[in-house]
Structures are given as C-alpha cells and as structure tokens.
Amino acid sequence: xxxxxxxxxxxxxxxxxxxxxxxxxxLRGRPVIVGGIGPRGVVATASYEARVHGVRSAMRTAEAxxxxxxxxxxxGRFDAYREASRLVxxxxxxxxxxxxxxxxxxxxxxxAAGASPTTGFDPGRVEHLVDRLRADITEITGGLTASVxxxxxxxxxxxxxxxxxxxGVYVIAPGTEVDVLGPMQVTAIPGVGPATAERxxxxxxxxxxxxxxxxxxxxxxxxxxxxxRSLHRLxxxxxxxxxxxxxxxxxVSVEDTFEQDIxxxxxLETIIERMARTVSARLRKNxxxxxxxxxxxxxxxxxxxxxxxxxxxxxxxxRVLADKARGLLAGxxxxxxxxxxxxxxxxxxxxxxxxxxxxxxxxxxDDGEADDEATSSRPVRWYxxxxxxxxxxxxxxxxxxxxxxxxxxFETRWTPPGPVHTFRADDLALGAGHxxxxxx
DNA sequence: TCTGGGGTCCTAGGACCC
DNA sequence: TCTGGGGTCCTAGGACCC
Numbered sequence: 001x002x003x004x005x006x007x008x009x010x011x012x013x014x015x016x017x018x019x020x021x022x023x024x025x026x027l028r029g030r031p032v033i034v035g036g037i038g039p040r041g042v043v044a045t046a047s048y049e050a051r052v053h054g055v056r057s058a059m060r061t062a063e064a065x066x067x068x069x070x071x072x073x074x075x076g077r078f079d080a081y082r083e084a085s086r087l088v089x090x091x092x093x094x095x096x097x098x099x100x101x102x103x104x105x106x107x108x109x110x111x112a113a114g115a116s117p118t119t120g121f122d123p124g125r126v127e128h129l130v131d132r133l134r135a136d137i138t139e140i141t142g143g144l145t146a147s148v149x150x151x152x153x154x155x156x157x158x159x160x161x162x163x164x165x166x167x168g169v170y171v172i173a174p175g176t177e178v179d180v181l182g183p184m185q186v187t188a189i190p191g192v193g194p195a196t197a198e199r200x201x202x203x204x205x206x207x208x209x210x211x212x213x214x215x216x217x218x219x220x221x222x223x224x225x226x227x228x229r230s231l232h233r234l235x236x237x238x239x240x241x242x243x244x245x246x247x248x249x250x251x252v253s254v255e256d257t258f259e260q261d262i263x264x265x266x267x268l269e270t271i272i273e274r275m276a277r278t279v280s281a282r283l284r285k286n287x288x289x290x291x292x293x294x295x296x297x298x299x300x301x302x303x304x305x306x307x308x309x310x311x312x313x314x315x316x317x318x319r320v321l322a323d324k325a326r327g328l329l330a331g332x333x334x335x336x337x338x339x340x341x342x343x344x345x346x347x348x349x350x351x352x353x354x355x356x357x358x359x360x361x362x363x364x365x366d367d368g369e370a371d372d373e374a375t376s377s378r379p380v381r382w383y384x385x386x387x388x389x390x391x392x393x394x395x396x397x398x399x400x401x402x403x404x405x406x407x408x409x410f411e412t413r414w415t416p417p418g419p420v421h422t423f424r425a426d427d428l429a430l431g432a433g434h435x436x437x438x439x440x
Numbered sequence: 441t442c443t444g445g446g447g448t449c450c451t452a453g454g455a456c457c458c
Numbered sequence: 459t460c461t462g463g464g465g466t467c468c469t470a471g472g473a474c475c476c
Contacts, residue, residue, distance in 0.1 A: 015476095035444075042444050044476085057476080060443060103447090103476045191449095193474050226450055227473090247448090255445060292468085302443070308469060342445085 001239055002152040004123045005174055006112035008095075008130070009149045009157035012088065012137075013166035015105035017047035019084050020074055022143045031055070031071035033064050040257050040339070044076065048166060081105075087140050095133060100243045108154055110243035126150055130169050152177065153239035158190055177237035182209040189234050196223060196231075211235040248350070249288065253296075254278045255342025261300045263337040269326050275343040276322035288348045289314035293321055295328040296342035304340075307332070314349045321345065 012018070016034040021027045031050035035043040041061035053068040061073065085104040092099045098113035111129070112121040130148050137146050149160025151172040159181070163170035172180055181188075186208060187197050199222055205211050211219075212235045220228030233239065254275045262268055272295070283289055294308040307328040315321065325343045 038444095039441050040444075044444075058444080060441095062441065106476070191474065195473055224451065250448070251446090253446070257444060259441095294469095304471085306470060310468065340444090344446095 001156075001174075001177065001237060002112070003174055004112065004121060005126060005150045005152050005171055006110065006121050006123070007151060007154055007157045007243060008109040008111055009154070009161040010088075010092065010107055010109065010133075011147050011161045011165070012085075012105040013145045013147055014045055014047050014051075015084075015144070016045040016076055016081055017050070018144050019077075019080055020072075021047060022141070023080065027072055031068050032074065033061070033068070033071045034074045034076050035064075036061055036257075037073050037075050039259055046071075084141050084144060088137055088144075088146070091133070091136055091140055095129070098243050098245055100245060108157065108243045111150070113243070126171060127169070130171075134167075134169070153237065154241050154243070155189070155234055155239040156181070156237060159184070159188055162188075181235075181237050182207065182212070184208050186211055189231070191227070191234075192231070196227070199223065208235055249286065249348060251344055251346035251348065252279055252282050252286075252288065252290065253294070253342055253344025254282075255296055255340060255344075257298070257340045258338070261337030261339050262341075263334055265329070265334065268329060268334065268338065268341060271341055272325045272329065272343060273318075273322045275341070276325060277318040279321055279343055279345055280316055280318035283316040283345065283348075288350055289316040290345035290349070291315075291347035292345065293324040293328070294342075294344040294346065295325045296340070296344065297329075297332060297334070297338050298340035299334075300337045300339055302339070305332075310347065314347070 017032040020032050020034060021030075029049065030047075031053065032047040033043055033050050033055060034045045035041055039062070043055060043057055043059045043061060043064050045057060046055040046059075046064070050064070050068050050071050053071075055064045055068050055071070064071070065073070081104050085101075089099065089101055089107060092107055092109050096109050096111055096113050098110035100108040100110075102108070111126070130150065134146050134148060138144060145167040147161050147165040147167060148169045149157045149163065149172070150169075151157040151160050152174045156172050156177050160170040160172050184207060185197075186192050186200055186205060187194075189208065192200075200206075200211065203214070203218075203222065205214060211231065214232070214235075216229060216232040219232050222228065223231065256271070256275070262271075291312075291314050292308055292310045294306050296304065296306050298304045309324055309328060311320070311324065321343065
C-alpha cells in the first residue's frame with residue numbers, strides 16, 4: 001500500500017454490449033445481450049437496459065430470454081471488441097508506461113511510473129487526469145464509457161472502480177482504506193467467490209470487518225496457505241502487489257460445448273483433430289510451443305474431467321497434439337455422451353528446437369512402404385514458418401510436421417507436376433504467404 | 441433445452457532423486 | 459534393515475476472474 005493514490009483501475013462499462021450499441025444505433029437505449037445464443041449459451045455481457053430486468057453475466061441465455069424477451073441477443077464480434085480494446089489500451093499507455101491489461105475491458109495503470117518523470121506524480125491532479133482520460137476514451141472509441149478507481153493499491157483501486165459504475169470515478173484517499181473496506185461484504189475482495197464466501201459465512205464472517213477479527217492461522221486452516229495468508233492481509237487493505245506490464249501466456253486451449261451430447265468416438269476424434277489444429281495455429285502465431293497436452297471432457301451430467309500427458313519436448317505441431325489428445329480420450333468411458341470437449345497445451349516455451357522434432361513427432365508414413373499409382377512418398381525441404389500437417393488438399397491428404405525435414409504423403413492421385421514443385425502454403429489452406437519447395 | 445470460453449493460481453498426492 | 463527429509467516434476471481437480 002502506497003502513501004499516494006497512484007494506482008488506477010479502469011473498467012469499460014458493459015463492454016461487449018456497448019460496442020454493439022455504438023455500431024448499431026437502433027440498439028441504443030434498448031436491452032442488448034451478448035453471449036452464447038445457442039440452446040446451451042450463457043450471457044457474456046448485458047447492457048444496463050437489460051440489467052434492469054435482472055439479466056446478469058453468466059446467466060443462461062434461456063433464462064435471459066425469459067426475463068427480457070424483447071432484448072437483442074447477439075453472438076459477439078470479437079474482432080470489433082479487440083480493436084476497441086486496443087484503442088483504449090493505447091490511450092492508457094500515454095498516461096503511463098506501466099499498464100497491466102487484465103482482459104479486453106480492464107486494466108491497471110501505475111500512475112507513479114508515469115508520463116512526467118520530471119514532476120513526478122501529483123496526487124492533486126488525479127481527478128483532472130481521470131476526467132481527461134475518460135473523455136478521451138469516449139471520443140477515441142466513438143462513445144464507450146469507462147469507470148475508474150484510483151487508490152493506493154490494486155485491491156482498493158479495483159474496488160473503487162465499482163463504486164460509481166457505470167461512467168463514474170472514485171478516488172480513495174490514502175489512509176481511509178480500512179474504513180472504506182471494512183463494512184463491505186467479503187465478496188467485494190477479488191478472489192473471494194461463492195465457495196470461499198460460504199466457508200467464511202459458516203464461521204460467521206460476512207463483512208471485511210468480520211474477516212479482520214480472524215487470526216491468520218484460522219484463515220490458513222480454513223482456506224489453505226496461499227488464500228489464508230493473502231486474505232488476512234487484504235482484510236486490512238495491506239496490498240503491495242505491483243502493476244506488472246506483461247505476463248507471458250502459460251497455456252493455450254480451445255473448448256466447445258455441443259448443442260447435443262456426443263457419444264460417438266469417431267466424431268469426438270474428428271473434433272479433437274480440429275481443435276488441435278486451432279491450438280497449433282495459435283501457438284505458432286505467438287511463437288510458442290508446449291509440452292503438456294490436456295484433454296478436457298464434460299459429461300452429460302456436467303461432471304468434468306481432465307486428462308493430461310507430457311511430451312519429451314515442446315511442440316506446436318497439430319498432429320502431435322491431436323495424437324496425444326486422442327490417446328487421452330481412448331481410456332475414457334464416453335458411452336453416456338460428452339457435452340463439452342477441450343484441447344489445451346501448457347508448459348509453454350517460446351521457441352522450438354527443431355532437431356528435437358524428429359523424436360516426438362511420430363511419422364504416420366511408413367517410409368519403406370511400396371509406392372503405387374495412388375501413393376508417392378518423398379522428402380520435403382521445409383523452411384521456417386512453413387507448416388503442413390494433416391490437411392486435406394484437393395483430392396489428397398498431406399501429412400507433415402513443423403520445422404526441419406518431414407515426409408509428405410499424397411494419399412490419392414494428386415502428385416506434384418515435376419521433380420520440384422513449388423507451392424504456396426495458402427494453396428494448402430494452411431495460412432498465407434509462405435513458399436516451400438517439394439523435392440523428389 | 442440448467443449451467444460458455446479463455447485463462448490464472450493453488451492444492452495435494454505420488455514418483456523420483458539426492 | 460529401517461528411517462529421514464527436501465526438492466522437483468507430473469497429474470487431477472477446484473476456485474476464481476472477465
């Protein structure tokens with residue numbers, strides 16, 4: 001906790017819904033609900049007009065429809081949200097070189113790490129700074145509003161931004177943190193969710209003041225080392241967590257809830273392959289590779305299990321990921337059907353040692369296999385950035401791996417025209433712009 | 441028509457090694 | 459033969475956040 005209110009938390013109001021209202025004037029002033037619009041969808045964001053009817057984030061869309069049938073239900077346009085977010089984050093970076101985005105619509109800003117190193121941070125000018133910032137954001141984004149909290153710590157800044165939401169500001173004067181925090185419900189503290197709140201309630205702890213009367217040992221017994229200790233400190237607004245500019249990704253995953261449960265193993269395997277390709281593409285886009293593959297399964301009764309397995313070396317290869325994930329599915333009883341399947345990778349490294357690829361990259365092609373008219377098997381020289389992996393091309397299937405030497409198999413009658421065939425990766429629907437040479 | 445999708449962090453137990 | 463810790467890695471699950 002600092003002696004000055006120099007940490008800002010900014011939160012865009014009803015972000016997804018507000019972007020939709022901005023881009024479609026007919027939605028302004030009307031309830032707008034963005035989220036899953038399928039039978040198993042939930043609400044991501046409800047505009048304030050919809051909140052009046054009791055619609056909330058994470059509510060089932062079916063219930064939202066019942067409460068607010070006249071609302072506009074939208075599936076979401078993430079490219080538009082990302083772009084609006086970028087504009088806002090760029091503006092925040094003008095305020096301070098140290099900003100910490102928490103999501104598309106939220107960030108901490110360390111004002112003391114700020115823009116004017118000569119004069120330093122001036123607490124007296126915070127209100128002015130925030131007014132200007134909020135006006136700029138509304139202008140830059142074409143009408144979005146933000147709520148802002150400023151305080152001496154992350155904890156209090158985040159709490160402060162809630163106070164006058166939407167389109168409001170709250171500054172917590174240094175020295176008053178405990179007075180402000182004390183009467184609040186424990187759930188006001190970020191990290192205290194329903195499960196923790198219920199455990200605390202059974203001890204008679206409802207407010208932060210109640211929490212403060214518990215010993216650290218007691219909280220550790222109840223909640224474990226990390227949560228117990230941290231909550232004991234947060235209860236007295238003791239928080240010195242720094243604003244951290246960028247954190248590296250720890251995992252990449254894709255998951256999907258099906259409209260109807262699926263119990264067909266082949267169908268699930270096909271879905272796994274598609275998901276592995278998506279994960280692979282995202283890894284490559286970010287220059288990452290990972291070692292631990294996780295398969296997530298949610299059964300018909302909502303029981304959720306994960307199975308994971310760790311490779312000897314990091315990979316970003318779709319086929320390696322798919323093979324591993326399929327193997328994890330093999331041991332599972334899916335006879336009653338899955339409602340969700342997910343594929344993820346963790347244990348990320350930011351580079352790939354291509355020599356190692358040969359080891360953890362089981363080649364589906366038997367090199368010694370006899371060629372016939374329909375099949376040819378020949379080595380390919382691969383260039384960095386190129387990628388072919390188990391993709392349908394024209395009337396053939398192309399198999400391959402990431403960097404280094406790979407073998408490509410044309411399972412049907414598509415054969416390269418000549419001894420050396422140059423092609424572009426986008427010919428193979430694998431992403432544009434790269435050129436490779438196929439040598440025979 | 442109960443209960444999204446993308447993450448992070450923490451805990452706990454077992455294996456394995458020194 | 460018995461009795462140790464400590465550290466790290468791996469796996470599984472759970473709470474929480476937006």
